[in-house]
Amino acid sequence: MDLAMEAVEGAAKDAGLRLADVDGAQLDWPGPGGVPGEGSSWARMFGRDLRWASDSFMDNSGVRGLLKAASAVTAGYADTVIVGGCRMVTRGPDNSPVGAGVPLEFCDVWGAYVVAQFALVAARHMHEYGTTPRQLAEVAAVIRNNGSTNPEAMMYGRGPYTADDVLASRMVATPFHLLDCCIVGEGGAAFVVTTEERARDLPHPPIAVLGGAMEYHQAAYANPPLYREVGQIGRAAAIRAYAMAGIEPGDVDVFSIYDPNSFEIIRQLEALGLCAEGEGGPLAESGAIAVDGAHPVNPDGGCLSYSWNGTQQMTLKVVEAVRQLRGSAVHQVADAEVAAVASAGSGAQHYELAVLGRSR
Amino acid sequence: MTGRPVPVPGALTGPFWAAALRGELVIPQCRACGVRFFVPEPACPSCLSQAWDYEPSSGRGTVYSVTVVHRAPGPGFDTPFALAIVDLDDGATLLTHVIGCDPAEVEIGMRVRVEFSKLTADIVLPCFIRDIRDGESS
Numbered sequence: 349m350d351l352a353m354e355a356v357e358g359a360a361k362d363a364g365l366r367l368a369d370v371d372g373a374q375l376d377w378p379g380p381g382g383v384p385g386e387g388s389s390w391a392r393m394f395g396r397d398l399r400w401a402s403d404s405f406m407d408n409s410g411v412r413g414l415l416k417a418a419s420a421v422t423a424g425y426a427d428t429v430i431v432g433g434c435r436m437v438t439r440g441p442d443n444s445p446v447g448a449g450v451p452l453e454f455c456d457v458w459g460a461y462v463v464a465q466f467a468l469v470a471a472r473h474m475h476e477y478g479t480t481p482r483q484l485a486e487v488a489a490v491i492r493n494n495g496s497t498n499p500e501a502m503m504y505g506r507g508p509y510t511a512d513d514v515l516a517s518r519m520v521a522t523p524f525h526l527l528d529c530c531i532v533g534e535g536g537a538a539f540v541v542t543t544e545e546r547a548r549d550l551p552h553p554p555i556a557v558l559g560g561a562m563e564y565h566q567a568a569y570a571n572p573p574l575y576r577e578v579g580q581i582g583r584a585a586a587i588r589a590y591a592m593a594g595i596e597p598g599d600v601d602v603f604s605i606y607d608p609n610s611f612e613i614i615r616q617l618e619a620l621g622l623c624a625e626g627e628g629g630p631l632a633e634s635g636a637i638a639v640d641g642a643h644p645v646n647p648d649g650g651c652l653s654y655s656w657n658g659t660q661q662m663t664l665k666v667v668e669a670v671r672q673l674r675g676s677a678v679h680q681v682a683d684a685e686v687a688a689v690a691s692a693g694s695g696a697q698h699y700e701l702a703v704l705g706r707s708r
Numbered sequence: 709m710t711g712r713p714v715p716v717p718g719a720l721t722g723p724f725w726a727a728a729l730r731g732e733l734v735i736p737q738c739r740a741c742g743v744r745f746f747v748p749e750p751a752c753p754s755c756l757s758q759a760w761d762y763e764p765s766s767g768r769g770t771v772y773s774v775t776v777v778h779r780a781p782g783p784g785f786d787t788p789f790a791l792a793i794v795d796l797d798d799g800a801t802l803l804t805h806v807i808g809c810d811p812a813e814v815e816i817g818m819r820v821r822v823e824f825s826k827l828t829a830d831i832v833l834p835c836f837i838r839d840i841r842d843g844e845s846s
Contacts, residue, residue, distance in 0.1 A: 446781070453721055454747045456713035457833065458803050459777060459785045467775035468793055475773070475816045521791070522776040571747060572793045572803040575773065 349378050351434035353393070355536030355660075359430055363540040364551040367393065372400030372426035374408045374417055375538070376433025376660075400426035408433050409537075410662020410691035411700035415560040417541040427546065431666075432538025435658030446569050446695075455569050462608065463529055465573055465695030467521040470611035472575035474523060477626035479614060481523050483633045485514035488528045488610040488652060490638055495649020498678045502533050503653040514610075528610040530651035537663035539670065544707065554707040555673045558686070559593030561585035561701055568696040582619035582692060582699035590621070593686075593703040597621035600703070601684040603643060604669040606662070606692035607650040613637065616690065619699070639679045647672065647679035662691035662700075669704050712784030714831055720748045723762045728832045733822045734762035735800045744799030767822030768839060769796040776811045790814040794836055808837035 356375060360367055373390035382389025387401035387408070400420050402408055407416055413431035420426045446452065446461050473479050489509045495501035496508050507513075509527060517526040547554035563585040565578050590597060597620055605616050614628035622643055623631045637645040648654045648668045651661050669687035671677040677684075691700040717725040727734040737744045740757035744765075751758045774792040777785075790811035795801050806814045807823060820836035827833050 451713070451716070453715045453718070454803060457715050457827070457831075458791055458805060459712070459781050459789065460791055460803055461781035463779075464775050464777050464781075464791050467777075468773045468791070471775055472773040472816065518778070519776075520779045522778075572801065574793065574801065 349380060349434075351534065351536035352376055352378060352432070352538075353536075355432050355434060355538040356390075356393075356430055359432060359538035359540050362552070363542075365428065365540065368395050370394055370428045370430050370540070371396070371398055372417065372420060372429030372541075373398055374400070374402040374413050374429055374431040376405060376408050378434065400429055405433070405659050409659040410665060411560065411689055411702045412562060412691055413663065414539070414541065414557065414666055414689075414702055415562065415700065418557045418560070421541055421543055428540060428542040430538055430540050432536065432663045433660055434536035435534055435660050452569055455572075460569070460572070462695055463524055464521045465569060466609050466612060467524050469573050469575050469579065469615070469695070470523055470609070473579060473611070473615065473626075476575070477629065479611075479626075479629035481515060481525075482511055483614065483629035484523060484528055484610040485511035485525070486633045487607075487613045487637065488514045490632075490635075491607055491610075491613070491646050491650045492527065492653045494639065494647050494679055495653020498649050498654065500678060501649040501654040502531055503649065506653075523611070524609055530608045530656045531653065533655045533657050535655055535657035535660065537657065537660040537667055539663065539666050547707070552674060555670050555704050556707040557702055558595070558705045559589040559591070559703040561588035561592070563699045565697040568693065568698070573695055573697060578697050579615065580619050580625060581697065582616060582690065582701065583621070585699050585701045586620050589688075589701045589703050593705070595686060595703065600643070600686050600688045602647065602669065602672045602681040602687045603637075603645045603690075604648075604665040604672070604687060605645060605690040606665070607646055607652050608656070608693070608695075610652075612692070613645055616692065617643070620688065620690075620701075639681060644681045647677060647681060665689050665691065666702070666704075673704060673706050712782075712827070714828055720750065724748060725831060727762065728824060728834055729830070731824050731832075733765045733767045733834050735765045735796065735798075736760050737763040737799070744796075746800040746802055765796055765798050765800070765822075767796070767834075768798075769794045769802075769820055769836070771806065771814060771816055771818045771820060771836075772801065773816060774806065774814045776814070788812075792820075792836065794820055802834065805833075805835045806837065807835045813838075 377389040417429040617628040738752035
């Protein structure tokens with residue numbers, strides 16, 4: 349709970365707001381106090397009645413949270429919404445169900461946890477297109493090295509890593525080695541969404557939601573991830589989000605996207621329209637995803653090195669994109685004007701994309 | 709929990725596990741449109757008909773994807789194991805384990821057939837083994 353409090357207060361302070369100025373809470377409430385899971389518990393902390401609240405953990409994080417908050421603000425249901433929350437490690441390695449923690453009758457018994465679910469997608473992509481373990485390792489090395497030199501990253505100071513280091517780390521679930529996989533941590537995250545009019549009166553230059561889209565194939569993990577069904581999930585959302593923003597894929601200066609493992613970046617390079625299906629491996633290997641590359645990905649170190657704090661890792665993606673567009677990121681992409689932020693999961697079989705830009 | 713998770717049969721899935729206990733693989737088939745689907749759901753995902761029955765499957769199929777899991781999610785699993793997605797010849801797709809060989813030998817496109825593996829006194833799992841009769845046809 350204290351992690352969520354710190355994130356919420358921090359986001360409000362950064363925005364130059366008092367909590368009493370906020371009338372919407374799309375926030376986790378883990379308790380104690382209030383009613384665990386009930387977003388309106390935040391009203392007492394804000395010292396005012398709320399006009400907008402949310403109870404679901406997915407609606408309180410990342411791009412889905414952002415787009416729903418932006419919808420509320422645009423429609424006039426609320427003026428200023430904080431989105432975010434926290435994750436604490438509450439379970440040990442005890443065969444707990446994957447994903448949302450609900451027992452899944454045809455999944456848990458097979459030991460199909462998150463890493464293995466994504467591995468089943470990656471393995472099929474490698475079979476069909478010849479994507480190599482080294483291409484995966486190159487992705488992991490680039491993003492991990494962003495975190496190695498980011499003092500805010502959990503893995504700051506570790507590394508640097510080469511692709512050979514990744515390939516030499518122990519196998520978790522083929523094709524993923526340990527260093528292909530994201531880390532696990534605790535932490536909070538939050539951001540503020542408000543009207544353009546109000547944002548202009550606040551200290552930081554506003555960052556605008558230029559476009560957004562969501563895509564859901566099916567519920568998480570109940571059915572196995574079939575590459576033929578979910579391999580390009582995000583492509584339809586990307587087309588819609590780019591059209592709304594009036595941009596082409598190549599106009600995006602920086603990508604802050606889901607990296608639960610190295611392969612998921614390769615898959616998204618394709619789904620986000622940066623290359624054709626099957627060409628993500630060579631594109632990633634070419635150096636394109638480096639901070640100074642053609643398509644910089646996760647300059648903060650991402651989930652592979654910065655942090656994976658449950659669903660709130662999606663919120664951290666928004667935070668990094670905003671910092672890049674403000675010009676205040678640790679590893680700043682030069683002249684970043686347009687950012688793409690994604691919350692995703694091939695294992696989880698959903699994709700949410702937002703295009704952000706400096707408000708003109 | 710300290711061991712491997714054990715499925716808890718529900719109203720929709722009881723007949724599936726009961727058949728497995730008898731050594732039979734049965735798959736939901738829609739009475740209205742004929743589509744076979746898995747996992748069992750309240751209605752056919754193709755036509756929304758709630759009229760469906762469990763029908764026998766030949767239990768033969770092809771590996772669509774596979775990962776060799778070296779690090780299990782918890783206790784109760786013997787590692788490494790081959791976690792696979794199998795497309796059944798007569799319809800529907802299952803998550804399963806391919807057993808009876810070195811997990812590293814399990815490949816996409818490999819022909820497999822169902823092989824039941826006892827988990828508890830009440831639960832028998834539909835695993836798969838290499839289908840020698842068909843040979844490999846990838």
